[in-house]
Amino acid sequence: MGKKDSKKTTKKDRYAFDKFGVNLVLHTIVPILKNRFGVKKHETLTVTDEPFVMLYNHVTDLDIVWIIDAFRTHMYCLASEHMVRFPIVGKIILWFFNPIIIKKGSTGTAAVMEIHRVIKAGHNVLMSPEGVRSGNGLTNPLVPATAAVLKKLRCNVVTVRIHGGYLTSPRWGKGIRRGEITIEKIAEYTKDDIAKMSAEEFEAHINEDIYEDAYAYNEKAKIPFKGKKLAEGIEAQLFMCPRCKKIGTIHSKNNSFFCDCGLSATMDEYGIIKGDDIPFDSVTKWDAWQSKELDNIDVTSDEFVVSSDNLTLFEINEHKETPVDTGKLTLTKNALTVNNTSIPMDEISGYSIVGFGKLLITTSGKHYYEISNKKVRYPGIMYIKLLAKIKEN
Numbered sequence: 001m002g003k004k005d006s007k008k009t010t011k012k013d014r015y016a017f018d019k020f021g022v023n024l025v026l027h028t029i030v031p032i033l034k035n036r037f038g039v040k041k042h043e044t045l046t047v048t049d050e051p052f053v054m055l056y057n058h059v060t061d062l063d064i065v066w067i068i069d070a071f072r073t074h075m076y077c078l079a080s081e082h083m084v085r086f087p088i089v090g091k092i093i094l095w096f097f098n099p100i101i102i103k104k105g106s107t108g109t110a111a112v113m114e115i116h117r118v119i120k121a122g123h124n125v126l127m128s129p130e131g132v133r134s135g136n137g138l139t140n141p142l143v144p145a146t147a148a149v150l151k152k153l154r155c156n157v158v159t160v161r162i163h164g165g166y167l168t169s170p171r172w173g174k175g176i177r178r179g180e181i182t183i184e185k186i187a188e189y190t191k192d193d194i195a196k197m198s199a200e201e202f203e204a205h206i207n208e209d210i211y212e213d214a215y216a217y218n219e220k221a222k223i224p225f226k227g228k229k230l231a232e233g234i235e236a237q238l239f240m241c242p243r244c245k246k247i248g249t250i251h252s253k254n255n256s257f258f259c260d261c262g263l264s265a266t267m268d269e270y271g272i273i274k275g276d277d278i279p280f281d282s283v284t285k286w287d288a289w290q291s292k293e294l295d296n297i298d299v300t301s302d303e304f305v306v307s308s309d310n311l312t313l314f315e316i317n318e319h320k321e322t323p324v325d326t327g328k329l330t331l332t333k334n335a336l337t338v339n340n341t342s343i344p345m346d347e348i349s350g351y352s353i354v355g356f357g358k359l360l361i362t363t364s365g366k367h368y369y370e371i372s373n374k375k376v377r378y379p380g381i382m383y384i385k386l387l388a389k390i391k392e393n
Contacts, residue, residue, distance in 0.1 A: 014098065015074075015121075015123065018074070018076070018096075018097075018098045019074045021095065021096035021097070021098070022068060022074055022096060022097060024096065025065075025092070025096045025097075026068065026069055026072070029092075030065055030069050033062060033065060034066075034069070036176060036178075037060070037062070037066075037168055037169070037176060037178075037181055038164075038168060038178045038179050038180050038181055039066055039069075039180075039181045039182075040180050040181060040182045042070070042182070042183070044070070044071065044072045045070050045071050045183065045185050046071075046185075047071055047073055047158055047185070047188070048156050048158070048188060048190075050155070050156050051119050051122050051123060051124055051155050051156070052124050052125075052155055052156040052157060052158050052188075053115070053119070053124070053125045053126075053127065053150060053153065053155060053156075053157050053158070054067065054071075054075060054124065054125070054126045054127070054157075054158040054159075054160060055127060055128070055129050055157065055158070055159050055160065055206060055209075055210055056126070056127075056128055056159075056160040056161070056162060056210060057128070057130065057134070057139040057160075057161055057162055057165075057210040057211070057212045058128035058130045058131075058132065058133045058134065058140075059133060059134055059162050059165030059166045059168075059169070059212070059214075060133070060162075060165045060168060060169040060181075061083070061133075061169070063128065063162060063165065064077040064079070064097070064126055066162065066165075066181060066183055067126060067160060067162075067183060068126065070183040073124065074123070074124065075123075075124040075125060075126035076097075076098065076099065076100055076118050076123055076124065076125050076126070077097055077099045077100065077125075077126045077127070078099065078100045078102055078111060078115070078125065078126065078127035078128070079093060079097070079099035079100065079101060079102070080101075080102060080103075080104050080354055081101050081102065081103045081104070081316070081319065082104070082354040082355065082360075082370070083099075084099075084101065084319050085316075085319050085320075085321065090319070100114045100115060100118070100125070100127075103360075103362065103368055104131065104132070104352035104353075104354060104360050108143075112149055115127075115153065116153060119153050119155045129142045129143055129146040129206060129210070130142065130143065130210075131143045131352065132171075132352060132353055132354075133171040134166050134170075134171065134212075134214070135170070135171045135172055135236075135237045135283075135287070135357065135381055136237065136283050136284050136287035136288075137166050137167075137170075137213065137214035137215050137271070137282065137283055137284045138211075138212070138213055138214070138284055139207075139210055139211045139212045139213075141207060142203055142206060142207055145199075146203070146206070147199045147200070147202040147203035147206060148199040150194070150202065151194055151195070151197075151199055151202060154191050154194075154195075155191055156188065156189060156190050156191055157188075157189045157194060157206075158185065158187070158188045158189075159185075159186040159187045159188075159189075159205075159206060159209035159210055160183060160184065160185055160186060160210070161183075161184045161186050161209065161210055161211075161212055162181065162182075162183055162184075162212070163181065163182045163183075163184060163212065163217055163221070164179055164180050164181040164182060164214075164217070164218070164221070164223060164225075165181050165214075166212070166214035167179060167214055167218060167223075167225040167270075167271045168180075168181055168225055170237075170271075170283070171236075171237070171355075171356060171357065172233045172234055172235075172236040172237040172356050172357060172377070173229070173230075173232065173233050173234070173356075174229045174232045174233045175227055175228070175229045175232070176227065177225035177226060177227035177230060177269075178225065178226050178227065179223045179224060179225035179226065180221075180223050186209040186210070187205070187209050189202075189205070213284070214271070214284075215271065215282045215284055218270060218271065222270075223270075224269040224270060225269055225270070225271065226269050227269075228254060228255070229254050229255070230254075230255040230267045230268070230269065230271075231252050231253075231254065231255050231256055231257045231265075231266065231267040232252045232253060232254055232255075232257075233252060233356055233377050234250070234252045234257050234267070234283070235248075235250040235251060235252055235257065235377055235378075235379065236356045236357045236377040236378065236379055236380065236381070237283060237287065237357065237379070237381060238250055238257070238283065238286050238287065238290065239290065239379035239381070239382040240290040240293055240294075240382075241259040241261060241263055242263070242278075242279050242280065242286070242289065242290075243259065243261055243262075243263045243277070244259060244260075244261035244263070245293065246259070246260070246261070247306060247379075247382070248306075248307075248308060248378075248379065249261065255267055255268075263275070263277070263278070264276070265278050271283070273286065291385065294382070294385050294386065294389070295389075297386070297389075299333055299386060299389045299390045299393065300333055300390075300393050301333070302333070304332060304333055305330060305331065305332050306330070306331050306382070306383070306386065307328050307329060307330045307331070308328070308329045308376075308378040308379070309328050309329075309376075310326075310327075310328075310373055310375075310376050311326070311327070311328070311329045311338060311371050311372065311373050311376060311378065312324075312325070312326040312338070312371070312372065312373055313325045313326070313338035313339075313341055313369055313370075313371055314369060314370045314371070314372065315367060315368065315369055316368045316369065316370055317368070321370065324338070324341055324369070325338045325339045325340060325341035326338070326339055327339025327340070329359075329371055329378070329383075331383055331386060331387070333345065333390055333393075336348065336361065336383075336387075338371060343361060343363060343369070345390060345391075346364075347363045347364050347365065348361060348362070348363060348364075348387070348391075349362050349363055349364045350362035351383075351384060351387050352384070353380040353381060353384055354370070355372075356377055356380075357377075357378070357379060357380035357381045358370055358371060358372040358380050359371040359372075359380045359383055359384070
């Protein structure tokens with residue numbers, strides 16, 4: 001008997017199976033999820049018959065599900081590596097969606113090559129060009145060079161905007177706030193349209209198309225997002241107190257959050273922050289203020305240090321987590337350290353966040369780390385902002 005062909009199955013080879021798998025999920029699991037998340041029913045949205053890349057604003061972990069369901073057109077999704085590490089959801093994503101995996105905080109070269117192969121094979125791609133979910137209610141700017149890469153693909157590009165996703169499931173939050181999610185098709189660019197634009201012009205169009213201000217949208221829509229833990233987990237996003245200006249002193253429970261200095265606030269069903277002497281009524285405004293405050297921190301000083309307790313450094317390999325060290329996370333101008341394990345600053349080649357804001361670190365030695373603790377929420381977004389400042393100096 002001859003040897004069995006051990007050649008790895010490509011997306012082109014298994015397209016029929018992938019299409020069947022997605023349709024199966026759409027008709028079985030998705031109706032339950034749509035009801036749970038409050039996804040609005042509407043007529044199927046139309047799109048070009050030619051191969052395309054669809055871009056959207058990233059607001060929930062299940063954005064790809066809502067969009068594929070809205071268009072009922074098969075698309076290969078770009079998915080963060082951390083998603084396929086989930087025991088059950090990860091297996092569903094891998095088996096039924098056969099996604100293009102990208103490691104956040106890395107260059108993404110392998111993912112770009114796979115996108116090119118999928119388009120060349122005549123299929124479609126669905127991706128968020130932001131890279132991370134919105135933490136403050138505003139769409140993040142495109143990952144650098146996204147527009148230039150899309151131009152080189154020489155295919156159509158479709159832009160989509162998700163409304164209501166942030167207030168349904170904010171990146172920092174716990175649980176679901178039941179309100180309303182809607183999907184809106186914004187624009188469709190042919191490859192000829194794109195060829196006529198510079199990368200800068202195309203990037204401006206995309207940023208405008210997928211931009212969503214969650215609070216501004218809901219000020220007009222006036223949709224209540226009901227839940228029992230509306231503010232819980234907010235310390236992962238709001239890391240600085242406007243009263244005492246200390247970092248890491250905010251805590252939350254259910255619909256309330258408070259600082260060690262005595263400041264106390266609540267969040268209502270519209271995402272509005274309320275409380276005595278609270279200078280901001282939204283996460284967006286609070287985040288804008290604390291980001292400016294970070295700009296005043298001298299990260300080049302020998303005295304600069306920020307820290308968070310009870311975290312574990314995991315090395316990620318083949319979608320598996322291996323604990324390396326556990327203890328206090330500390331950031332200085334020279335290194336990022338967890339307990340006794342340090343990653344020198346000059347070895348950090350990339351960084352990002354996943355989930356509520358867990359840090360992902362890529363090193364020049366090709367190591368890939370996550371810093372987390374299932375029982376602890378810490379402001380990973382703050383570390384990202386400070387790492388960017390350190391790298392600029």
